[in-house]
Amino acid sequence: xxxxxxxxxxxxxxxxxxxxxxxxxxxxxxxxxxxxxxxxxxxxxxxxxxxxxxxxxxxxxxxxxxxxxxxxxxxxxxxxxxxxxxxxxxxx
Amino acid sequence: xxxxxxxxxxxxxxxxxxxxxxxxxxxxxxxxxxxxxxxxxxxxxxxxxxxxxxxxxxxxxxxxxxxxxxxxxxxxxxxxxxxxxxxxxxxxxxxxxxxxxxxxxxxxxxxxxxxxxxxxxxxxxxxxxxxxxxxxxxxxxxxxxxxxxxxxxxxxxxxxxxxxxxxxxxxxxxxxxxxxxxxxxxxxxxxxxxxxxxxxxxxxxxxxxxxxxxxxxxxxxxxxxxxxxxxxxxxxxxxxxxxxxxxxxxxxxxxxxxxxxxxxxxxxxxxxxxxxxxxxxxxxxxxx
Amino acid sequence: xxxxxxxxxxxxxxxxxxxxxxxxxxxxxxxxxxxxxxxxxxxxxxxxxxxxxxxxxxxxxxxxxxxxxxxxxxxxxxxxxxxxxxxxxxxxxxxxxxxxxxxxxxxxxxxxxxxxxxxxxxxxxxxxxxxxxxxxxxxxxxxxxxxxxxxxxxxxxxxxxxxxxxxxxxxxxxxxxxxxxxxxxxxxxxxxxxxxxxxxxxxxxxxxxxxxxxxxxxxxxxxxxxxxxxxxxxxxxxxxxxxxxxxxxxxxxxx
Numbered sequence: 001x002x003x004x005x006x007x008x009x010x011x012x013x014x015x016x017x018x019x020x021x022x023x024x025x026x027x028x029x030x031x032x033x034x035x036x037x038x039x040x041x042x043x044x045x046x047x048x049x050x051x052x053x054x055x056x057x058x059x060x061x062x063x064x065x066x067x068x069x070x071x072x073x074x075x076x077x078x079x080x081x082x083x084x085x086x087x088x089x090x091x092x
Numbered sequence: 093x094x095x096x097x098x099x100x101x102x103x104x105x106x107x108x109x110x111x112x113x114x115x116x117x118x119x120x121x122x123x124x125x126x127x128x129x130x131x132x133x134x135x136x137x138x139x140x141x142x143x144x145x146x147x148x149x150x151x152x153x154x155x156x157x158x159x160x161x162x163x164x165x166x167x168x169x170x171x172x173x174x175x176x177x178x179x180x181x182x183x184x185x186x187x188x189x190x191x192x193x194x195x196x197x198x199x200x201x202x203x204x205x206x207x208x209x210x211x212x213x214x215x216x217x218x219x220x221x222x223x224x225x226x227x228x229x230x231x232x233x234x235x236x237x238x239x240x241x242x243x244x245x246x247x248x249x250x251x252x253x254x255x256x257x258x259x260x261x262x263x264x265x266x267x268x269x270x271x272x273x274x275x276x277x278x279x280x281x282x283x284x285x286x287x288x289x290x291x292x293x294x295x296x297x298x299x300x301x302x303x304x305x306x307x308x309x310x311x312x313x314x315x316x317x318x319x320x321x322x323x324x325x326x327x328x329x330x331x332x333x334x335x336x337x338x339x340x341x342x343x344x345x346x347x348x349x350x351x352x353x354x355x356x357x358x359x360x361x362x363x364x365x366x367x368x369x370x371x372x373x374x375x376x377x378x379x380x
Numbered sequence: 381x382x383x384x385x386x387x388x389x390x391x392x393x394x395x396x397x398x399x400x401x402x403x404x405x406x407x408x409x410x411x412x413x414x415x416x417x418x419x420x421x422x423x424x425x426x427x428x429x430x431x432x433x434x435x436x437x438x439x440x441x442x443x444x445x446x447x448x449x450x451x452x453x454x455x456x457x458x459x460x461x462x463x464x465x466x467x468x469x470x471x472x473x474x475x476x477x478x479x480x481x482x483x484x485x486x487x488x489x490x491x492x493x494x495x496x497x498x499x500x501x502x503x504x505x506x507x508x509x510x511x512x513x514x515x516x517x518x519x520x521x522x523x524x525x526x527x528x529x530x531x532x533x534x535x536x537x538x539x540x541x542x543x544x545x546x547x548x549x550x551x552x553x554x555x556x557x558x559x560x561x562x563x564x565x566x567x568x569x570x571x572x573x574x575x576x577x578x579x580x581x582x583x584x585x586x587x588x589x590x591x592x593x594x595x596x597x598x599x600x601x602x603x604x605x606x607x608x609x610x611x612x613x614x615x616x617x618x619x620x621x622x623x624x625x626x627x628x629x630x631x632x633x634x635x
Contacts, residue, residue, distance in 0.1 A: 001234050001236070002234070002330075004234035004235070004237035004238075004239075004321070005238075008239050008242060008314075008317070008318050009242035009244070009281075009282070009505045009507075009543075010242070010280060010281045010285070010545070011505045011508070013317075014123075015237065033396075043194075043232075044193050044194050044196070045197070045198035045232070045333075055541075057241075058541075058543040059543060061164060061532055061579075062575070062579035063579070065579045065580065065582060066579075066582050068583070069583070069585075070498060126550075140609055149557050149558075151553055160391065204551060220547060242505070242544050243544050243546035248546050248550070251433055281504070281506065282505050283506075283508050284482065284515060284546065285504070285511070292413055295413060301487045
């Protein structure tokens, strides 16, 4: 399942997608993120997978700002880099 | 007392033909949303009773009230229900729930029941959020996207306009469709800025239906761009309060060039209904 | 040399007349429906206020979201350019300029020559600008002038979850119902918008001295919240609303 956490407001789209079919619930993203964006949960279908915390999902543009300086690439983001299963994607 | 234009009609219903005492499994789902709450009771997987009311300032009370109201006149009591699933924004506040399940999974399950197993994309436009869900033929979620950060495209955003124009919220959609020519959409998706823009249009002499058309058009377009992020796979169904606003729904369908499935059930109960179905399955599993 | 700068913002239009590097006339009026007309009328009043003839004006430079609407202007520059120019003129040590207006917030980084290195903008969302503070002051039924001062009396931090002005209004109402003191709610509001602004400031990196301009700089609650978040001194000029227009007038004098 592709879980898209985040939001769209007047200024744009800010979504972090976690592909739970790829995710193995290792928790590396939780450690890699300096701002506590991720957590490991047991979802509705009883799988242990990564997720974006409900506290952070509506602030992603602001929270992720420091990890996205001018010239940064998607592959450089700490969370994306930490995921061995390639389960994390940022939409911006 | 000033008329509250944003206030929509609350209601309950039950099926007089079903004798619930004969049922094998009585299950229920309670969906406590930020704006509205629904409670659904099923007897052996058939819809028996439901209620739809505004969520109060106290979530546990809202859960209790919506449950009591659904049961009102049926002779059934809470103790007669074998399994209850709580869902929605306030799901942790359904004190009598046996388990909570996210509104995403419940909407997929409920949508599959209400619209049939060909449904693959469900758009739920709720009071304070907008969800797009992909599901398989069993009603299991394969992808989802939820936006509850921004009021644009939500019921609250529509309430702001109903209030601004002093028009009952249930009439807003139909009124927007009475324009002879479709005006350009308001340029801001932000509800606060759109409201200022609309005030300016009213001062310029725009009639109310034209202002509403411009706003519904902007909202429909915004929802389309949100949907495009996850993709729309047929068959497509729309649930939630704004699902009843033809002003937004028609424009959305026009832009996507797609038809939507219809249902005999009330589209606002999809979440609670899905909860009741999960409840039935959980109860049967526990008896094995 | 006499030049004029006009800043056509979302809510108000500001004008200044600059004579030999000093402001000799300034005016701020509501933008109204027809900004071209409003700008024209404001300009006439700006001239008569300082007893200056139109012919004496060397150049008129416009800025702000509505700058193209000012038909009286001889040139126009972006808000970022005007803001940096105006702030740097008053504070030669300014390296970070933050401008928070009614509908937009922006953060600018400049070097020791006042040249812009990088900038970021919060736009199209009321939660990122003054409209948020205004909407919350209405929800609390406190005048906007008092709203900021009220937050300074707060003794407790209360979290504010909503990231949207419309949802925050509902959240404020439920905080009122649960008897949260209004000064604590006010502080929560100011902290919330400050954090959205500082995230933008951190995105371009911030360096002292920090200068805050724009209408929201008049709000002591916001200045305090920004100061606590960035943990550095926040310099606010007199008449922070006029710095964009000042920058535009300065640029007009350089041609």
